[in-house]
């Protein structure tokens with residue numbers, strides 16, 4: 340058997356723990372939904388009218404993943420590093436142009452996630468019509484908890500979502516407040532991408548996003564799904 344001779348070691352397979360299993364979930368792509376709770380869209384100054392708007396997305400590289408419980412350094416290039424607590428949908432079967440009624444068959448499970456954001460850089464990009472990558476797709480920015488297999492959970496349509504910083508409540512909402520529901524998002528994304536097992540969908544954050552600083556301890560919860568923890572370390 341021939342072995343490929345790479346110039347240097349290729350990147351690892353990025354993966355996440357699965358609740359109740361020793362197997363790990365290998366991550367392919369990370370899609371993130373922008374403005375998917377009305378109160379958050381309003382706090383960002385861009386209200387959403389679902390009758391005319393379409394969902395929109397940005398991506399993060401799988402290499403930006405961090406597991407719950409980690410300590411991450413305060414990132415470079417920002418003075419306004421924000422938390423965004425989100426439900427993550429973990430895809431477990433391929434799908435292209437799937438209908439909303441078939442969307443559930445694509446779901447492997449769910450996880451709590453934090454879409455950590457360099458808000459100052461994102462807003463500069465937004466105002467100048469530039470890509471959001473510097474604000475969103477940076478090292479250690481996609482925090483994800485243990486994946487809970489879908490089991491009997493079905494399409495989560497409600498459930499409390501909260502985020503505390505140093506024990507103080509910062510974000511609180513309910514999955515029933517999603518503008519585009521889980522099946523709507525899967526059906527829509529699959530018009531533009533061939534969804535694959537290992538694709539994660541960060542479904543958007545509710546209101547209450549805000550800045551964190553070195554030493555802060557973040558603790559998030561989603562009913563039926565679980566908890567996520569993150570500590571902000573010293574700046575690099």
Ligand code: MN
Nearest residue numbers: 423454543544
């Ligand atoms: Mn987000």
